[in-house]
Amino acid sequence: MIDSELVDRMVTWRRALHAHPETAFEEISTARMVASVLRDYGFEVTEGVGKTGVVGTLTRGSGPSLGLRADMDALPMIECNEFAHRSQHRGKMHACGHDGHTAMLLGAAASLSRDTGWHGTLHVIFQPAEEVAGGGRVMVEDGLFERFPCDAVFGLHNWPGLPLGHFVINSGPMMASFDTFEILVDGKGSHAAMPEEGIDALVCASHVVIALQTIVSRRIPPKEACVVSVTQIHGGEAWNVLPDRALIRGTVRCFSADVQARIRALLEEIGTLTARAHGAEAALTYHYGYPATINAQAEAAIAVDAARATVGIEAVALDCKPSMASEDFAFLAQVRPGAYVWMGVDGPEPGAPLHNSHYDFNDDALATGATYWVNVVKAFGAARS
The missing domain is CATH 3.40.630.10 (Zn peptidases)
Structure with missing residues (x-):
């Protein structure tokens, strides 16, 4: 043959x-x-x-x-x-x-x-x-x-x-499917020596990243295989400036359209509410990749x-x-x-x-x-x- x-x-x-x-x-x-x-x-x-x-x-x-x-x-x-x-x-x-x-x-x-x-x-x-x-x-x-x-x-x-x-x-x-997401955190920039005059977008973004870890561990049934990974955090250019914004990027992988929709909703919910708790705002951009x-x-x-x-x-x-x-x-x-x-x-x-x-x-x-x-x-x- x-x-x-x-x-x-x-x-x-x-x-x-x-x-x-x-x-x-x-x-x-x-x-x-x-x-x-x-x-x-x-x-x-x-x-x-x-x-x-x-x-x-x-x-x-x-x-x-x-x-x-x-x-x-x-x-x-x-x-x-x-x-x-x-x-x-x-x-x-x-x-x-x-x-x-x-x-x-x-x-x-x-x-x-x-x-x-x-x-x-x-x-x-x-x-x-x-x-x-x-x-x-x-x-x-x-x-x-x-x-x-x-x-x-x-x-x-x-x-x-x-x-x-x-x-x-x-x-x-x-x-698994492969999607990507961005969460843009809007705070208020300030001098690094006077953080009380601003809203620290980097601290807020850090809390968002930690909160996102609860999606798989606490918000999705254990029988559903999925992964949410934060792969990038961008923000700031100077040593002595707290930036106005921070950008979080990551990926989502799963096997079910229902789980995919649930994760997208949780990314938006957790990002928005965590940011507001710090006096900031957050906006999600979600990109559907491979099914x-x-x-x-x-x-x-x-x-x-x-x-x-x-x-x-x-x-x-x-x-x-x-x-x-x-x-x-x-x-x-x-x-x-x-x-x-x-x-x-x-x-x-x-x-x-x-x-x-x-x-x-x-x-x-x-x-x-x-x-x-x-x-x-x-x-x-x-x-x-």
């Missing part, structure tokens, strides 16, 4: 991508390479979907239509590796394995192009800007599923900490069948603790039923974690990932026949 020659090609593709990373909506060379490979294997190719996305389509007789999605973008960070295929673009790095994701889906596309054991229409979706800019949302808004109808869509992410040859799949929540990634039951079952066909029953874990990290595959899974899985990549010696300057995708996982994709296509066809 995935022969040694194709594995060698995937390694070549993957390392070329790693050496030439491109960040959100700048994946020009990456998209060009993806499109060229797909055309070589007989796919009808559409470029520029969602700005820099690529969709390859292959139809084999009548049957269901499905989408397989891989993300292509790199992170804006400096790589600290020294191997030959390290990043040649300073300040950009494939530190999340999207180079591997792209190579695995290309390998699966190559394999399926010469495999007569499936029927239907396959759309291989190469998505830009997963890391910071919501490229999944942009592709959907650009008519992804109207232009390329899919009965279902599937996604995959490599997972350091999970052994090579293992998969994790949940029916239901897989990855939670929720696997549909039927598609999760197909993913389980495909993973078991790839690595065996014992190497597929079900109903595991979802991650509080986020993934914009969620935008696709909101529109079409879908399933998203984690694939182990750790060898005998565990590699660096995701988003680490020493990370490198494990090439030994390429054949496993490509085989999984091929098995998804066949398991989906069997389930729909």
Whole structure:
């Protein structure tokens, strides 16, 4: 199915991508390479979907239509590796394995192009800007599923900490939502030696930050997984001046729209009332980011069948603790039923974690990932026949 020659090609593709990373909506060379490979294997190719996305389509007789999605973008960070295929673009790095994701889906596309054991229409979706800019949302808004109808869509992410040859799949929540917030505290500036003449925005902001810690611990039911993290406080420029304003920034992650709405209301309530208790005012700005990634039951079952066909029953874990990290595959899974899985990549010696300057995708996982994709296509066809 995935022969040694194709594995060698995937390694070549993957390392070329790693050496030439491109960040959100700048994946020009990456998209060009993806499109060229797909055309070589007989796919009808559409470029520029969602700005820099690529969709390859292959139809084999009548049957269901499905989408397989891989993300292509790199992170804006400096790589600290020294191997030959390290990043040649300073300040950009494939530190999340999207180079591997792209190579695995290309390998699966190559394999399926010469495999007569499936029927239907396959759309291989190469998505830009997963890391910071919501490229999944942009592709959907650009008519992804109207232009390329899919009965279902599937996604995959490599997972350091999970052994090579293992998969994790949940029916239901897989990855948390990701929202950001700002609370602007308005006080009254004064000389630092005469604080009684002002309203100290920094002291007020500090109390707001402490009060926000009660949202998860005291205001949300313990059974609901969620995280509220304050990540920035900005205010003041001089040593001897109490500033007029302080800005608090942070993130919210959860799995439920009801919890999401409750947290937003509490951010506003706690910020406003705590500020007033100090004689100040506060205003909340809330930004909805990535929704939670929720696997549909039927598609999760197909993913389980495909993973078991790839690595065996014992190497597929079900109903595991979802991650509080986020993934914009969620935008696709909101529109079409879908399933998203984690694939182990750790060898005998565990590699660096995701988003680490020493990370490198494990090439030994390429054949496993490509085989999984091929098995998804066949398991989906069997389930729909």
